[in-house]
Amino acid sequence: MxxxxxxxxxxxxxxxxxxxxxxxxxxxxxxxxxxxxxxxxxxxxxxxxxxSLAARGLRSRTTHVVGVIVQDMWHPFISTLIKGINEVVAAHSYDLLAYASARRNVEALAQWEQQQVARLNGTIADGIIVVTPHAATYRTAFPIVAVDPHQADTEFPAVISTNRQGVLEAMNYLLGLGHRRIGFITGRMDLQSAVRRYDGYRSALQEAGVALDPALVVEGDYSRETARGAALRLLTQPHPPTAIMASSDDTAFGVYDAAAELGMRIPEDLSVIGFDNIAASASVNPPLTTVDQFIERMGALAAEIVLKLIQGQPCESRVHKVPTQLVIRQSCRAIESVHS
Amino acid sequence: MxxxxxxxxxxxxxxxxxxxxxxxxxxxxxxxxxxxxxxxxxxxxxxxxxxSLAARGLRSRTTHVVGVIVQDMWHPFISTLIKGINEVVAAHSYDLLAYASARRNVEALAQWEQQQVARLNGTIADGIIVVTPHAATYRTAFPIVAVDPHQADTEFPAVISTNRQGVLEAMNYLLGLGHRRIGFITGRMDLQSAVRRYDGYRSALQEAGVALDPALVVEGDYSRETARGAALRLLTQPHPPTAIMASSDDTAFGVYDAAAELGMRIPEDLSVIGFDNIAASASVNPPLTTVDQFIERMGALAAEIVLKLIQGQPCESRVHKVPTQLVIRQSCRAIESVHS
DNA sequence: AACGATACCGGCAACGATACCGAAAACCTA
DNA sequence: TAGGTTTTCGGTATCGTTGCCGGTATCGTT
CATH class of the missing domain: 1.10.260.40 (lambda repressor-like DNA-binding domains)
Structure with missing residues (x-):
C-alpha cells in the first residue's frame, strides 16, 4: 500500500x-x-x-468535472467569468476545476494550450472551457468551448461579446456630448476583442464624419499601469483629447491615475469611458461610465454550452454573441463649444 | 482506442x-x-x-501540481490569495489547480473537505492548500496547508493573519481620534478569523476603559448586503455610533451603502474602517481606511510551506502568522467634542 | 578474434477505479 | 421437490502511464 x-x-x-x-x-x-x-x-x-479522481476518470471516462484553462485566475475578468461558470456548473452538480500552468513560453502559446487540453482531456474533465485561447483548433473530439478567442473563426463553439458594437455605442454617446477629439487606448492587439473594439472606435468616427487623428490612438495591453503611461502621452501632447475611450476598465483606471498626476479632474477636464463593467468600476471616484459586457453571463453561457456538448447534444451555432450595454455613470460630461 | x-x-x-x-x-x-x-x-x-495528468499521477505518484480547495473562486479574498499562491508555485514550475465542488451540504462541511482532499490526494496533486477549512485533521499523511482555518489548533500547518492585533490597532486609531461610541459589525462567527477580530474590538475597548455597549455590536457574515442591513440597524437607533469598525472591506462597503441611503456623509458624519485591504478599497469614495492583511503574502507563504512539505522538508512551526498593518486613507475623521 | 562493457530499447506489471461476465444464493412457481 | 428466475456479489480485464528488468546491438580492448 x-x-x-x-x-x-x-x-x-x-x-x-x-x-x-x-x-x-x-x-x-x-x-x-x-x-x-x-x-x-x-x-x-x-x-x-x-x-480518486484520477483513477475514476481513467477507467470510466466520465468525471462529472468541468475544467477551465486560464493563464491567470486572478484577473477580474477571468475571476468574474469563473463565477458565472461556477453557478451553472454547480446547478448541474458538476465540479469545477481551474487549471493554470507554470510552464508557459510566450512564443508557443497555442501549443501550450494544446498541451493543457490534452492533459485534462477525458481523464480529468468531461469538458473544457478555454479562456482567451490562441489556437483555433485542438486535436481532439472533445467538448470544448472558447471564451473570447484570439482567432475569428474557431473549430469549436465560442462565446464572445459584441465588442465592436459596444465601443460604437459608447463613442456615439461621447460624440453626442459634443466631444470631437476623442483619444483611444487599445487593448492587447493580439486579442480578437481588442481589434474589434478598435474597429468600433474607427467606425464611430467615420460614421460621424470625424477624421481619425493617429496621434490620439495609443497602444495599451488592458493593464492599468501601461494605460497610465499611454494616458500621460495622450494628455501631455500639444492638442490633447477632451475624452478618452479606454479598451477596458483597468485601462480607464490607468487614465484616472494619469489625470490625477496631471491635476486634471474627471469629468470636468476629461471624460472617460471604460469597457467591462467590473465590480470596481461602480465604486471608483467618480463612478466610471463603461460598457457592460456581462462577463458572468458569458461564463454561464459557456458553461451551458459545454454541458450540452457533454450530454451529447449538438451545438447549433458556432459563435455565441453576448450583447453589451452602455452603463452611464459619472465620468463623462458634455463639452461646451470651445469658441463660445 | x-x-x-x-x-x-x-x-x-x-x-x-x-x-x-x-x-x-x-x-x-x-x-x-x-x-x-x-x-x-x-x-x-x-x-x-x-x-494525461490522471494516468501519470496514478502511476508515478508525482504530478508537479499543487491543488487548492476552495468553496468559491470568485470572492476577492480567495482570488487574491490564489494570486499569491500562483506566483510562488509558478516560480517553482509547479502547476496550479483550483477545485470547487458543487456537492456541498452545509451541515457536513468538514466531511466535504475530507472528500475533496481524498479526491485530489496523491493522484492529482502533490500537495494541497485548503482555504478556510472546517476540519482540524484529515485522514492522510499528505502535504496539506490551511489558510485561515476555523479551528484554532490544526494537525497541519496553518497560515493566519494577526486578526486580533489588526482590529486592536484600528480601534486604537479610532479611539485616538476621539471616538467613543464605536459600532462593530462581525464577520461569519463560525470562522476563527471573525472571532479573533471581535476579540480585538473588545480588548481595545477594555484597554481604553470604554464599556462595551451590546447595542453597538451587530452580527454580519462578511457580505456587503448583510452588512448594509446591519449598518442600517446601527445607524437608526436612538444613540447611534460615530464610527463603525467593519470586519471586512465588503462589510465596510455595506456601511457605505447604508450611509448613502440615510444621507450621511463619510467621514464627516461617520467614520468607517474595514479589514482586508482588497483592491477596491483604495478606489471607493472616499478611499477606505482599512487593515491590510497582506492576502497575497498569506497565499505565497502557504505555497512555500506546501512546496517545502512536498520536497520532504519538515515544517518547523505549526502556525504561521502574517502581520497586519493599518492603512490610513480618508474614511475616518477626528471627532469634535460633542459638548463644545 | 573473442570478450566484456556499455548504450539503447522493448516487455511486463502495477497504480486505483469501473465494466463486464458469470457464479452462487435466494426466491418463486407448479 | 424440481426447475427456473431473480437478486446479489466476486473475479478479471482494462483505462494511460511509468518503473523495473532484461535483452539486443554496438563498440572498444587485448
Whole structure:
C-alpha cells in the first residue's frame, strides 16, 4: 500500500466485501443489497474515503468535472467569468476545476494550450472551457468551448461579446456630448476583442464624419499601469483629447491615475469611458461610465454550452454573441463649444 | 482506442518505437539516443500529445501540481490569495489547480473537505492548500496547508493573519481620534478569523476603559448586503455610533451603502474602517481606511510551506502568522467634542 | 578474434477505479 | 421437490502511464 490515503481496497477489506461491491455502492448501482450498501457506506464514512479522481476518470471516462484553462485566475475578468461558470456548473452538480500552468513560453502559446487540453482531456474533465485561447483548433473530439478567442473563426463553439458594437455605442454617446477629439487606448492587439473594439472606435468616427487623428490612438495591453503611461502621452501632447475611450476598465483606471498626476479632474477636464463593467468600476471616484459586457453571463453561457456538448447534444451555432450595454455613470460630461 | 485524444501508444506507433521509449523521452531519462528522442519529440509536437495528468499521477505518484480547495473562486479574498499562491508555485514550475465542488451540504462541511482532499490526494496533486477549512485533521499523511482555518489548533500547518492585533490597532486609531461610541459589525462567527477580530474590538475597548455597549455590536457574515442591513440597524437607533469598525472591506462597503441611503456623509458624519485591504478599497469614495492583511503574502507563504512539505522538508512551526498593518486613507475623521 | 562493457530499447506489471461476465444464493412457481 | 428466475456479489480485464528488468546491438580492448 503506497497510497498515502484510503483506497477502495481498504474499504472493501474493512467492510468484508469485494472491491466490485464497493464500486457499485459508490456509483449507486442496482445490484446491491440494502444492508450491504449501508455497511459499506458506514465504512466509507468512518475511513473518510473518497474515490480518486484520477483513477475514476481513467477507467470510466466520465468525471462529472468541468475544467477551465486560464493563464491567470486572478484577473477580474477571468475571476468574474469563473463565477458565472461556477453557478451553472454547480446547478448541474458538476465540479469545477481551474487549471493554470507554470510552464508557459510566450512564443508557443497555442501549443501550450494544446498541451493543457490534452492533459485534462477525458481523464480529468468531461469538458473544457478555454479562456482567451490562441489556437483555433485542438486535436481532439472533445467538448470544448472558447471564451473570447484570439482567432475569428474557431473549430469549436465560442462565446464572445459584441465588442465592436459596444465601443460604437459608447463613442456615439461621447460624440453626442459634443466631444470631437476623442483619444483611444487599445487593448492587447493580439486579442480578437481588442481589434474589434478598435474597429468600433474607427467606425464611430467615420460614421460621424470625424477624421481619425493617429496621434490620439495609443497602444495599451488592458493593464492599468501601461494605460497610465499611454494616458500621460495622450494628455501631455500639444492638442490633447477632451475624452478618452479606454479598451477596458483597468485601462480607464490607468487614465484616472494619469489625470490625477496631471491635476486634471474627471469629468470636468476629461471624460472617460471604460469597457467591462467590473465590480470596481461602480465604486471608483467618480463612478466610471463603461460598457457592460456581462462577463458572468458569458461564463454561464459557456458553461451551458459545454454541458450540452457533454450530454451529447449538438451545438447549433458556432459563435455565441453576448450583447453589451452602455452603463452611464459619472465620468463623462458634455463639452461646451470651445469658441463660445 | 476509446480515448478521444492522442495517447502515448499513438505516439509510439507513429514514431516507430515502444511506449517505454516515449515515456523515457517525456521524462527526460538518460537511456535514449539523441536522434530517437528528437524523432519522438517531433511526433509529439505533430500530434499535439500531452500525457494525461490522471494516468501519470496514478502511476508515478508525482504530478508537479499543487491543488487548492476552495468553496468559491470568485470572492476577492480567495482570488487574491490564489494570486499569491500562483506566483510562488509558478516560480517553482509547479502547476496550479483550483477545485470547487458543487456537492456541498452545509451541515457536513468538514466531511466535504475530507472528500475533496481524498479526491485530489496523491493522484492529482502533490500537495494541497485548503482555504478556510472546517476540519482540524484529515485522514492522510499528505502535504496539506490551511489558510485561515476555523479551528484554532490544526494537525497541519496553518497560515493566519494577526486578526486580533489588526482590529486592536484600528480601534486604537479610532479611539485616538476621539471616538467613543464605536459600532462593530462581525464577520461569519463560525470562522476563527471573525472571532479573533471581535476579540480585538473588545480588548481595545477594555484597554481604553470604554464599556462595551451590546447595542453597538451587530452580527454580519462578511457580505456587503448583510452588512448594509446591519449598518442600517446601527445607524437608526436612538444613540447611534460615530464610527463603525467593519470586519471586512465588503462589510465596510455595506456601511457605505447604508450611509448613502440615510444621507450621511463619510467621514464627516461617520467614520468607517474595514479589514482586508482588497483592491477596491483604495478606489471607493472616499478611499477606505482599512487593515491590510497582506492576502497575497498569506497565499505565497502557504505555497512555500506546501512546496517545502512536498520536497520532504519538515515544517518547523505549526502556525504561521502574517502581520497586519493599518492603512490610513480618508474614511475616518477626528471627532469634535460633542459638548463644545 | 573473442570478450566484456556499455548504450539503447522493448516487455511486463502495477497504480486505483469501473465494466463486464458469470457464479452462487435466494426466491418463486407448479 | 424440481426447475427456473431473480437478486446479489466476486473475479478479471482494462483505462494511460511509468518503473523495473532484461535483452539486443554496438563498440572498444587485448
Amino acid at each position: 503506497q497510497h498515502t490515503g484510503v483506497t477502495i481496497r481498504d474499504v472493501a477489506r474493512a467492510a468484508g466485501v469485494s472491491v466490485s461491491t464497493v464500486s457499485r455502492v459508490l456509483n449507486d448501482k442496482e445490484d446491491v443489497a440494502p444492508e450491504t450498501a449501508a455497511a459499506v457506506r458506514r465504512v466509507i464514512e468512518e475511513l473518510g474515503y473518497a474515490s | 476509446q480515448h478521444t485524444g492522442v495517447t502515448i501508444r499513438d505516439v509510439a506507433r507513429a514514431a516507430g518505437v515502444s511506449v517505454s521509449t516515449v515515456s523515457r523521452v517525456l521524462n527526460d531519462k538518460e537511456d535514449v539516443a539523441p536522434e530517437t528522442a528528437a524523432a519522438v519529440r517531433r511526433v509529439i509536437e505533430e500530434l499535439g500529445y500531452a500525457s
